[in-house]
Amino acid sequence: MDLIELLQYAFFRNALLGSLFASIACGIMGTYIVTKRLVFISGGITHASFGGIGIGLFFGISPIISAAIFSILSALGIEWLSKRNDVREDSAIAVFWTFGMAIGIIFSFLAPGFTPDLSAFLFGNILTITTGDIIFLAVISAIVTIFFIMFFHPIVYISFDREFARSQRMPVVFFEYLMMVFIALTIVACLRMIGIVLAISLLTLPQITANIFTHSYKNMIWLSIAIGYIGCLGGLLMSYTLQVPSGASIIFFSILIYVICKLGKNIYTVKSRN
Template sequence: MNLLQYTFFQHALLGSLLASIACGIIGTYIVTRRLVFISGGITHASFGGIGIGLYTGISPILSAAVFSVLSAFGVEWLSKRKDMREDSAIAVFWTLGMAVGIIFSFLSPGFAPDLSAFLFGNILTITQLDIVMLGILAILLILFFTLFIHPIVAVAFDREFARSQGIPVQLFEYVLMMFIALTIVSCLRMVGIVLAISLLTIPQMTANLFTYNFKKIIWLSIGIGYLGCLGGLLISYFLNVPSGASIIFFSILIYAICKLLKATFIKTQMK
């Protein structure tokens, strides 16, 4: 309980909750649409924005957000072209972002920053500005999914059916890709570029063990994601290890336990 006295830990708890809400909502769309690989490409492409931000002197998170959104739109546009495969389009922006990030990071004037903070994250360093950004993003996602849940589900499961119903599929796809990019960037402080995609997929995989309902997966993902963050923070504190890796490790541990419990329950029912 002594941990709660520290401002940085209070920020970490609040940031974890807001990130769990944002990731739980948009991550369900990612897993349902099978966009995990695309999201991984956007995650690594964000490093290009971080490098540009360090070189120009503007906020690395702001430049990463702009770069990630443009990369997401680029992947979406290229993957729809007949002369470009989707995985090739992802590879283009994945490698371009990493290359640009490395080049501009080393060209940055003055003291070279600790890039490991962006690569692996540290939730204990998140600021009030990061929390505000996560809060705004979470509110926007809640409003958007509340207002357009039926078109979103239709686009996620069957785009051709959605088109037949008069839903502007392409518009929804671009807006949702923008939200994916912004959510990824908002979580960089927590778990870093290397591990960010895990927050968007592991809680959803765990929730999917118990239900196939889109709305229920969102609610379960939020709860499981926050539980993973809390467990990871405690592991990080007691073992003095990086918080980002601890959060992902604990989240995977939750998935493994739930998977084992479900398998055991099914075997018991069959007997």
């Protein structure tokens, strides 16, 4: 079966659309995460979201909705605790990371009736995303894009020099809390695609690959979106060809892109010096 034939299937078209919107949201938010060095915090939010999934299964509501609420509360909690002088940032992350996973495991096992396959949430499967998931991703990517266009310069100042932003009387704390909410929503929106275990990768791998070629914040966003989408497309084709999970394939292909770009840049640098 070639690519043209695959496009005739609704699940594959959904995967392509989902990949596009996820690449936009993750490309924008991931650039903020990498430049502000929030990778570990984002990992804590990602794993804490499992608590919301377990609660959703227990009470019979949408796991994605409950995961979104739980992730937002966890993100705000981590941000609040990490700003306190009596709590270290890594300790605050560990509290919500482990609490979310514990709550998720307990409530998922206590859930009445048939419990869905939790591996779908842990490792994701882009081929199972629904129209509702695509709409959620589209809305998140649109909101994040509009917000960054409107407040691009304050976000850049806060990302690189928080104290300078405060000296310019920017609402730094408000922006930081709001960005944590956006990070949480972006992570939850991508859960069905690549799962809890791998979600943080889509928020970091395209960015560090883009950073090989540019140090401009704006260019890094554009490159991250493009690299993220290429990684998703390559992972989809790899998943179909080898019959392996799509989430892991996307991340593997994204890492492959990074390695090729890094080696290519190093070779070019050595040759240019000689």
